[in-house]
Amino acid sequence: MEGQVVMGLQKLRVMIGSTTAIGLRALARLPHGTRLIGLAASYPVIERWLRALLCVYQPFPDIETATKYIRRFIPAGHEHxxxxxxxxxxxxxxxxxxxxxxxxxxxxxxxxxxxxxxxxxxxxxxxxxxxxxxxxxxxxxxxxxxxxxxxxxxxxxxxxxxxxxxxxxxxxxxxxxxxxxxxxxxxxxxxxxxxxxxxxxxxxxxxxxxxxxxxxxxxxxxxxxxxxxxxxxxxxxxxxxxxxxxxxxxxxxxxxxxxxxxxxxxxxxxxxxxxxxxxxxxxxxxxxxxxxx
Ligand SMILES: C[S@@+](CC[C@H](N)C(=O)[O-])C[C@H]1O[C@@H](n2cnc3c(N)ncnc32)[C@H](O)[C@@H]1O
Known part of the structure; x- marks a missing residue:
């Protein structure tokens, strides 16, 4: 039961991440959108908040760190x-x-x-x-x-x-x-x-x-x-x-x-x-x- 709740929450976080990514990508296509995202992300508080929302869609320092993080949410990779x-x-x-x-x-x-x-x-x-x-x-x-x-x-x-x-x-x-x-x-x-x-x-x-x-x-x-x-x-x-x-x-x-x-x-x-x-x-x-x- 507890496991199902955790899985449900992880799925929800990925869905929120996907929606945030769609929003940011749409914004980036608008005039000045890229600059606006850059400006917003230059404020550490906003950047941290955006990263949390983006979940598996956020940037990472290296492939190893990224892999460890994303596997908590989506277990399958190249072997799917x-x-x-x-x-x-x-x-x-x-x-x-x-x-x-x-x-x-x-x-x-x-x-x-x-x-x-x-x-x-x-x-x-x-x-x-x-x-x-x-x-x-x-x-x-x-x-x-x-x-x-x-x-x-x-x-x-x-x-x-x-x-x-x-x-x-x-x-x-x-x-x-x-x-x-x-x-x-x-x-x-x-x-x-x-x-x-x-x-x-x-x-x-x-x-x-x-x-x-x-x-x-x-x-x-x-x-x-x-x-x-x-x-x-x-x-x-x-x-x-x-x-x-x-x-x-x-x-x-x-x-x-x-x-x-x-x-x-x-x-x-x-x-x-x-x-x-x-x-x-x-x-x-x-x-x-x-x-x-
Ligand atoms: C998109 S497929 C490309 C297949 C093929 N080269 C092509 O052009 O259609 C990417 C491949 O890279 C492999 N791959 C990913 N990480 C790898 C790694 N660390 N070492 C070797 N292969 C890796 C995946 O398993 C996958 O088969």
Missing amino acids: SDVVSQLKQFADVTRESDYPVLFYLSGYAPGLSRVFDLGGGIGNLFYPYDRELRLPATLRWMVHDLPDKEEIVLQFAQSRHENRIGFSRRMEDASGVDLFIVSGALHYFEDELAVILARLAELPRLVVVNRTPFSRADPIVTTQVGDGYVHACKLHSLAATIAGMEAVGYRLVARWPVHERASRVPLRPDLNDTYWGLFFVLEADRRRRDASL
Whole structure:
């Protein structure tokens, strides 16, 4: 009984948070709305009050703190069955935002032998890319994701009679791959992309980022709330991400806006940006990393 009351109160807090977020997002669209929210939030009392109302929709200092907080209200995250079944459906679709990747990757596709797919879900990206680019028969496509995905990735590949897909539990397996791709997942990592890559013994030759929400200025940790699940995520700074990649030796070949989704942080609308895709090539002389960032 007591447990039910607590659950009911938690649901109510999430509903109040959702309503507050809708209100702030609507306000942000009005002339001077963004400035008004910034001004209101500059008063510590109002800021604390807005945060309390926003509940799981408020900004957080880091992904770990956010995850601990949001799990008290909504227990499910990336493992939610709706999330997984949507990823399965994506295997049969080439999404609009995949086309820039296909365009820039097409010249490299015949020479690919090792791919590391960070936050690769159920390996769903492989299937449209293979359909469009006819990836080599000897290719090894390693999906790296949370441990609960391993079985799903392997079973799904088996159901498609696909033996080029494997699951990697270790980020180190990305060392020296031909293609490192992180699509719809970079925002689930605390560290910047260049910091993640600089830990590898050998840098990947091509790096693709796709369908990623970024911040217009400073990074900010926020949440993505769905029906029955919630994820903590960090909107990295787009400019700092590109600068970081250039500092470790990559050249930005292209970037494209992804209008399929938008990130709208209720309390910091000034940081809102569209999603982006980025295509980097490693400069020829920078493959081995001796120094850390
Ligand atoms: C939106 S899906 C993206 C799937 C696929 N890359 C695509 O573009 O369709 C995000 C994936 O990131 C994974 N993910 C989240 N946090 C992660 C972490 N810390 N390590 C590895 N994978 C993670 C989730 O499990 C999920 O499968």
